[in-house]
Amino acid sequence: MKRRGSKFFMPEGYCVKCKAKKEIIDAAEETMKNGRKAIKGKCPTCGTVMFKILGGKATPAAATAETTKAQPAKTTAT
Numbered sequence: 001m002k003r004r005g006s007k008f009f010m011p012e013g014y015c016v017k018c019k020a021k022k023e024i025i026d027a028a029e030e031t032m033k034n035g036r037k038a039i040k041g042k043c044p045t046c047g048t049v050m051f052k053i054l055g056g057k058a059t060p061a062a063a064t065a066e067t068t069k070a071q072p073a074k075t076t077a078t
């Protein structure tokens with residue numbers, strides 16, 4: 001693997017205009033209202049704004065809330 005010396009990694013996203021996977025340029029990390037992180041940038045080919053959600057945990061918001069509620073009970077039991 002070669003390092004290209006870029007200070008920021010190039011995330012990949014799907015460009016709806018090119019209908020292909022593209023590297024996201026001008027990528028900036030953003031935190032959404034629900035606390036999830038996302039990458040916002042542009043397609044290097046057509047410049048269309050691309051948005052990639054970095055769902056670190058593949059759990060829907062509802063499931064996460066449920067887990068959070070269930071956790072205290074479990075912790076007390078332990």
Ligand SMILES: [Zn+2]
Nearest residue numbers: 015018043046
């Ligand atoms: Zn594109």
